[in-house]
Amino acid sequence: MNRPLIKLCGNRSLEDLKMTSESNADYLGLIFAESKRRVQAHQVKEWLDSVDIKEKQLVAIFVNASLNEIEDIMKNLPIDVIQCHGSETVRDIANIKHHFNRRVWKALPHYEGTLSDMKKYAEAADGFVIDSKVKDAFGGTGQTFDWSKVPCYIQAAEELNKTLFIAGGIAPDNIHQLLGLHPPGIDISSGIEQNGKKDETLLTRLEERVNHHVSVSR
Numbered sequence: 019m020n021r022p023l024i025k026l027c028g029n030r031s032l033e034d035l036k037m038t039s040e041s042n043a044d045y046l047g048l049i050f051a052e053s054k055r056r057v058q059a060h061q062v063k064e065w066l067d068s069v070d071i072k073e074k075q076l077v078a079i080f081v082n083a084s085l086n087e088i089e090d091i092m093k094n095l096p097i098d099v100i101q102c103h104g105s106e107t108v109r110d111i112a113n114i115k116h117h118f119n120r121r122v123w124k125a126l127p128h129y130e131g132t133l134s135d136m137k138k139y140a141e142a143a144d145g146f147v148i149d150s151k152v153k154d155a156f157g158g159t160g161q162t163f164d165w166s167k168v169p170c171y172i173q174a175a176e177e178l179n180k181t182l183f184i185a186g187g188i189a190p191d192n193i194h195q196l197l198g199l200h201p202p203g204i205d206i207s208s209g210i211e212q213n214g215k216k217d218e219t220l221l222t223r224l225e226e227r228v229n230h231h232v233s234v235s236r
């Protein structure tokens with residue numbers, strides 16, 4: 019069995035980036051939006067001078083950012099994927115894709131309209147991050163949603179031929195339930211943090227759970 023793609027998001031220091039770079043993750047995420055995890059391009063540039071992120075790809079997370087704001091990041095950093103985690107329209111996503119010629123993932127909140135939103139955004143987005151819907155927050159809440167809907171999201175993403183990540187409150191203690199649903203991608207931020215930093219013990223435990231799941235599913 020193939021393991022899901024793993025994205026470790028919300029890297030906010032050199033230490034975080036060193037730790038996640040040593041992991042088996044496929045993608046490392048950086049928040050360029052209002053958040054306790056917000057980072058600045060010049061900081062990330064410095065960190066990347068001293069950390070080898072190996073084959074990992076960098077994902078920049080924005081919330082309702084203008085093209086100029088995104089441009090400021092893109093011209094300074096080797097970003098592979100732009101993740102739009104706000105209320106960007108289909109047209110916004112199409113403009114961002116056209117302007118930067120990068121993969122663009124749209125984060126969609128889990129609610130009764132998510133499947134129809136996936137169909138709507140499919141004409142512009144390369145992939146989706148399905149996250150919990152939490153009042154007054156765009157993401158990084160550490161809240162899970164009702165995972166009984168995950169198989170429907172997987173099927174829709176397959177039919178639309180889009181990348182799919184499940185996000186929201188995923189942690190070492192609950193990841194086994196999600197792995198049982200075989201999502202193609204898993205996105206984790208709060209669940210590997212302790213006192214505002216990425217935590218080596220939590221990250222190791224998370225990786226052990228993923229490896230165990232893959233080995234028993236073979």
Ligand SMILES: O=C(O)c1ccccc1N[C@@H]1O[C@H](COP(=O)(O)O)[C@@H](O)[C@H]1O
Pocket residue numbers: 027028047049051052053054055079081103147149156157158159160161185186187188205206207208209
């Ligand atoms: O992490 C943040 O602070 C954040 C702020 C604004 C938009 C998105 C944000 N994070 C994204 O939220 C999901 C789930 O995070 P968590 O595991 O529940 O903490 C993930 O995609 C983060 O990149």
